[in-house]
């Protein structure tokens with residue numbers, strides 16, 4: 237697949253449209269990746285948002301097939317063994333993965349595909365798709381990050397503690413990625429992502 241993406245600026249023929257791009261949005265839980273994505277997709281509906289697979293239980297209001305594909309740990313492990321994921325990771329006690337075929341299909345069709353994933357998965361994508369553009373979203377402060385996770389009101393105390401613990405390590409990795417954007421004012425951060433994508 238690396239080979240395929242490396243020819244993304246190659247010649248266009250009627251039979252073979254130019255390949256699409258792969259964009260990775262990463263950063264600690266609660267920093268606002270999902271909120272930024274929704275805003276970006278409203279402005280740019282031509283982008284393809286990859287719906288991930290997870291073993292986490294749905295939060296109130298989350299819809300299977302829209303927010304995530306919710307499956308059991310056994311099923312997830314089967315899919316891993318079958319090579320069905322472009323990347324996958326265990327995060328705060330649950331598995332998360334990007335369906336391989338759905339993403340590759342969109343890239344072959346010339347679409348820009350956006351993945352919203354945690355650090356380990358983002359590292360895997362950087363290793364296997366060096367041409368992918370990777371964006372790390374930072375919080376204005378650690379205190380604000382905690383406040384956002386709490387205000388979201390979706391996670392137990394235990395889950396919040398796990399996520400904050402992961403966040404400390406994740407933030408240290410920000411410089412590994414192509415671009416770092418602080419999500420302080422939402423509009424400013426969306427503009428910065430759009431500028432990175434569309435110039």
Ligand SMILES: Nc1ncnc2c1ncn2[C@@H]1O[C@H](COP(=O)(O)OP(=O)(O)OP(=O)(O)O)[C@@H](O)[C@H]1O
Pocket residue numbers: 263264265266267268269270271272384385387388419420421422
């Ligand atoms: N710029 C911002 N200013 C203030 N609040 C924000 C901002 N961006 C997002 N939020 C709020 O922070 C909370 C967490 O946002 P969101 O769920 O999008 O984070 P996330 O990074 O996608 O989290 P996760 O990785 O756990 O899915 C939400 O309540 C959201 O409304």
Ligand SMILES: Nc1nc2c(ncn2[C@@H]2O[C@H](COP(=O)(O)O)[C@@H](O)[C@H]2O)c(=O)[nH]1
Pocket residue numbers: 263264265269288289292323324325327332333334352353354355356357358
């Ligand atoms: N490696 C992957 N990480 C993913 C994927 N889909 C989502 N995520 C990230 O997991 C955490 C927790 O998400 P939550 O919905 O439980 O709050 C967050 O950082 C997501 O970005 C994926 O396919 N692969």
